[in-house]
Amino acid sequence: MESQSTYDIIVIGSGPGGYIAAIRAAQLGYKTAIVEKYKTLGGTCTNVGCIPAKALLDSTEHYHAAITKFKAHGIDINSMSLNFEQMINRKSEVVAQNVSGLNYLMKKNKIEVLQGTATFINNKEINIVNRETTNKVSAKWFIIATGSKPSSIKGVEIDKQRIITSTESLSLKEKPNSMVIIGGGVVGVEMASVFARIGVKVTILEYADSLIPTMDRDLGKELNKVLAKEGIDIQLSHKVQSAQNNGENVTVKYLDSKNNPNEITADYCLVAVGRKAYTVGLGLENTKIETDEQGRIKTNEKLQTAEENIYAIGDVIKGPMLAHKAEEEGVFVVETINGQKPHINHNLIPGVVYTWPEVASVGATEEELKAQGSEYHVGKFPFMASGRARAAMESDGFVKVLTDPKYGEILGVHIIGPRAADLIAQPVISMHYETTDEDMFRISYAHPTYSEALKEAYLIASGQGALNL
Template structure:
């Protein structure tokens, strides 16, 4: 059998795990990663990446359907080749998974195929293809998470889907109910609606995208409604009755009233829960709370030599957070000077049509935290590039500390905001104030100019609106 002793042994090869292993190797440590299924994890194979490929197809369909707005007439019937759309999505995922394999090989990180379990001090037992006992001076748990299942709403893979089935439909349903309006639920609602499906979004909270700024949530609801998506906020799905090829959902709409909706398929997107089971943690000092492993700021658990990163540690459940935690964890192990992660500087993106992106505190959260705020807004309709693109609906909103000028948060909805948000993320990380942002020269004509104008607007200095 191959070498079984490592400085760093990572369990899970998702965006947290493989990044941690590569960084360890870069720092001169002997590293290995154990993976039971796919290199790249859920994100690359069944999450972030393939969903973006699907959404790109939906965006192309949307543009074709509105081609006359751009002076272009598409002759004949436009058809959706669902198998080809799914095949492209799977191909993108496959290409990137192979890319991760190449990166691990290039950095001399050993890949151990199988399921891992802690089996003693610095010891991991693997079952499966590369079965055996392995030693690691430092063991990093990066096992990710899975879809949360609510009693009575259990997915069956046929009529009630999780994200997995929603990504590879054999046929396009005529109608769809999406339970949960976080990023996953909203992205699937957007994809299927732009593919011509009748979509209903159900949210137990009082608004969709509940973690976003209230103003942005309201604009998203307005746009989705305009596209034909039915939105049911303050509503709870209490029961699903399955027919031969449809599902009847019973909705609790408050005041003791219920309604029923019958659809072809249901997608459950009610959050995720950490994969913290079957890891041998019961024989360690590792604490698990509500399915998630508890760590300190440097990703250390209460068991010496055992660490945890990414979704298995809890919210925010984001690939880029997992990758950054992996780097922090390994650099701390290596004795480098490391800054703990600041969740206020982690951007969040929803790749629906329109896109939504944010970083930092919402206006409401900032006020609740005791800040006196200055808020700037700039609409897409005031931007030349947005109008030229035919994307005049959207908003850029910035929230500042009125006393110090610190950028507390930024919130956007509209075309390409998932790319734009990084400008504010850099600004927050560098602890920039409004003065530096005002003196930054933004290129014209670009969507990014709205970021500048939103800052100016917070101080009564917006030029173009």
Template sequence: MRKFVTNHEENQNPSGKEGESFVTQSPETQLLVIGAGPGGYAAAFYAADHGLEVTLVDKEPTPGGVCLFKGCIPSKALLHAAKALSDARAAKNFGIEFGQPKIDLEKMRQWKEGIITKLTGGLGALCKQRKIKYLQGQASFLDAQRVRVHRQDTTEQTLSFQHAVLATGSTPIRLPHLPDSCRVLDSTSALKMDDIPESLLVIGGGYIGLELGSVYAALGSQVTVVEMTDRLLTGIDPDLTALLTKRLNVVFHKILLNTKVARAQELSDGIKVSLQPNAGQMTEQSYTKILVCVGRRPETTGLGIEKTRIELTQRGFIKVDGQRRTAEPAIFAIGDITGEPMLAHKASHEGHVAVEAILGKKSIFEPKAIPAIVFTDPEIACCGLTETQAAKDNRPVEVVKFPWAASGRALTLDRIDGMTKLLVDPQTKRVLGAGLVGAGAGELISEAVLAVEMGAMAEDIQWSIHPHPTLSETIMEAAQAIGGQSTHLYKPKRN
């Protein structure tokens, strides 16, 4: 049977009778953080740095969460490996040719796992340095002031708290009409890289599907992407996705838009899929494996939130106010469990806001620009207002685009398949949003984030000297164009 303990050491059984458990008074922590991903550990660290006694609970042996163990970090490691392969193939354009690459999948897996171990191990050390009590296990509410922690060592611990932060993240959505088979992958199992399937069907044209599809395509899989809507990455402006789609049409075997998977059947050597286009006949095709990337859902299972006053939306997300406080005044929630956008850096920022609220500070989560990056090749990065949203809101904006074909640095990289655009208020010229597509676009977006957050004018960027030759100059040149003149882009004056 499970034992109830209140610290790392097992409590003595005063009755002396075998099989009986002993429960002492619950210990109390000032702040309990449930979930040790980028939101949870950021909140825990920030609170500890401000003098709070913190207990951090997570299922994994060290902090890191989905992002470090089976999300952001391992996927970016594999994307880097994929880019090395594509760069080697592209080198023939400027006179360097390599032989056929030899892919050591086991070594690649070890390299990926080594990165995870270094990062999560470092977070574990930071926990100890900050004197944060880390408990590996599953926490569930007994009421609005206590949780029971089901420990990894099969013991149970009851813990009281003054405040709590929920940061349990999200999990991939499954499609119920697909077979329960090792041939049907999600974003977690795909990162294990058990093998390189001869053919792979990616269901979903969002950023996760395109990133993982790019990895498998670079490693040799024949990748087909099926998407229900009329284009890829529907949340991003079409002019940005167009350049990426053009390249993916070469990298992938097929991209099937306006199409859904009606049913699937497992075979001895693959999965037979029935593909139903919005207009046309249903067709059947077999693939070695299927990768399902149709979104993520909040991970609230087993939390016992029904024993509190916490409220959920119709989609199962936890309702929070501007300080990330739930309907239960002492309990806060951050990250994926509170809704879109499901981004690690958004969760980290929310964690700081929640802790400041707990400390009594007048802090609120109201960013003007949350950057989003698609780590494909080319990358897409955007922040602030988009053209799509401006049109939906009937909001007038001035848009200027600078093509990377006019960038000296892009030419030296042999990567002119890029563009930088700025959206500004037509009257004040205040920067409202930005979008970039191109190699390394994700490394450039922070300048635009700062401009939007600080309420900068296009002129502020224009007159900030940017180093030459760099891709960052494309942001400066776009800002210049708003003023009517760009050194490397001729913009005729309007009559």
């Protein structure tokens, strides 16, 4: 049976970019629908990405702290055990709460949720297929927010049994004894942290010569030291050749940093080599929409595709695959459709790694400034010299500030340390309003706080010299 409805705006995909775009569209008075092929809203981030990963990171952080730090705080625990099943159940409860919140927001904003797979018939109509039902719907504008899926490498086929992605790793039935992680980027190091903290023997095989290689190299070096202290075996400049599911375990073959063949066997192999834009089944061939060599949808500065009434946001287009980037782009597109003049500075979208200590970064890296031939000053302050960090037994890491020598403009800020994910918000604000390093050290910082490390780093970058080092 076929039916047809007409909307002002249809958003395809209900991840962070999609649901934020739909809410903003409804707020501006547009008749809005959101299409989602899965049973729950929220996309990868809510269901099998950001939210459940952070839930497990928090749980394992508590467990690890109880083992390694409680005694120093005067807290003696006679016996302690890990209930892995409850840890996974709590993660699932957190996800369910977030999904429930999204359902409420859709109802509150009168957004119609259309379940099924969307396929463009042309630039004005889509088919939504849900089992045996096909609904044809039309709209003035469409926003593609279909996100991304985990990718793999030659010789490694993800079977979701022993050769898994982060998705499967978040719902394992029992704690494994060992795990090989292919990839030392954001997902790889976060998942390594989760499992290493609960006693899993974790090995990271990374092709590059640094962890988190897209971020400032000093961050990767420091993170390497911290994770190694937690017992994670980190192998850099290693090229994986294949992964074989043996039934009860996995054998991964690789070339080491000297190009010698080697292999390792573990209970699971987690593939964390990045993600690729997801456009399967969208029917882009029925439109003028084009994709680039990496399969991402091409857009202009307004995030319009080759079809003027169809926009694309988030992981499905170029740029870092970050939930908050997708959110900003969702609002940007809707307000653009509305005739407003919104703006996004993609250089000021922070990146965060939720290991412990956390890693956060915004703006240019030192490597980028060197490649550009730009002059810069460095202000670097260790958390070991922070009274608040010492009191909390969180002295690993540092704040690194890069500034322009002539005017003191802040070019980039890179943090590895306690609460870095929260601390990075201040540099984002300062860079947005183009303040100088002097502006930022002249303001008052509460004492004792982790944020004081920023003040000291600004002082050093300006040439004043730190007050607490």
